[in-house]
Amino acid sequence: MTKLKLLDLYCGAGGAAQGYIDAGFDVTGIDINPQPDYPGKFIQGDALAYLAAHGHEYDARHASPPCQASSTLTKGTNKGKEYLNLIPATRALLRVTGGPWVMENVQGSDLRRDLTLCGEMFGLGVIRHRYFEVEGWQAFPAPHKPHRGRVAGWRHGEWFDGPYFAVYGEGGGKGTVAQWQEAMGIHWTSNRKSIAEAIPPAYTRFIGGQLMQQIESAREIEALAS
Numbered sequence: 001m002t003k004l005k006l007l008d009l010y011c012g013a014g015g016a017a018q019g020y021i022d023a024g025f026d027v028t029g030i031d032i033n034p035q036p037d038y039p040g041k042f043i044q045g046d047a048l049a050y051l052a053a054h055g056h057e058y059d060a061r062h063a064s065p066p067c068q069a070s071s072t073l074t075k076g077t078n079k080g081k082e083y084l085n086l087i088p089a090t091r092a093l094l095r096v097t098g099g100p101w102v103m104e105n106v107q108g109s110d111l112r113r114d115l116t117l118c119g120e121m122f123g124l125g126v127i128r129h130r131y132f133e134v135e136g137w138q139a140f141p142a143p144h145k146p147h148r149g150r151v152a153g154w155r156h157g158e159w160f161d162g163p164y165f166a167v168y169g170e171g172g173g174k175g176t177v178a179q180w181q182e183a184m185g186i187h188w189t190s191n192r193k194s195i196a197e198a199i200p201p202a203y204t205r206f207i208g209g210q211l212m213q214q215i216e217s218a219r220e221i222e223a224l225a226s
């Protein structure tokens with residue numbers, strides 16, 4: 001049987017992609033920068049230009065616009081730098097393209113929170129809350145689980161121990177690449193920046209499973225009705 005095709009915009013090294021692949025999608029990623037470790041098919045280019053020209057060729061679309069404009073982790077360090085917020089334009093173009101879509105971003109971004117996922121829901125070594133906005137289908141939430149402890153690391157000169165890694169930036173106590181790979185469930189790239197920008201594949205495995213079921217059910221109903 002032919003697999004359903006999913007377009008992965010702003011794909012990075014493919015944290016989101018791998019979860020959709022695991023859920024059974026045929027995934028094509030678009031990124032402005034080369035992504036040699038990407039686990040699906042890869043096309044280098046501008047996400048919005050590709051979406052406008054080819055978005056309709058896919059059964060579903062996912063977008064992870066760069067989050068520097070909204071990340072609470074970088075807001076303080078971004079003073080004086082201008083970051084373009086690509087969320088509104090991406091949302092507008094996804095709506096025009098139609099069909100089911102998912103947009104993901106960091107806590108503090110101006111996404112509608114149809115779903116919020118956390119690493120603890122999947123037993124991961126990161127907290128990494130992420131917002132998901134969806135249209136053209138309905139995502140069912142997962143219950144939030146209490147955190148088992150704190151994020152390990154130095155804060156204001158004091159060391160805090162805990163079961164989670166801070167997978168971003170550099171600095172003392174941030175963890176090795178191997179620890180980040182394990183914590184995130186990302187084993188196909190050792191690029192520290194790519195891992196820091198990624199979402200754990202477990203998130204999109206969860207979303208992708210639901211999305212696939214709904215697309216298939218809608219198609220079965222259409223076939224019965226025609």
Ligand SMILES: C[S@@+](CC[C@H](N)C(=O)[O-])C[C@H]1O[C@@H](n2cnc3c(N)ncnc32)[C@H](O)[C@@H]1O
Binds near residue numbers: 016064200
């Ligand atoms: C947050 S990261 C994506 C992470 C990815 N979803 C994952 O889980 O691994 C955002 C990506 O957007 C890319 N990017 C920035 N501007 C872009 C544009 N105009 N078109 C395509 N990609 C772009 C960056 O190179 C970066 O890889």
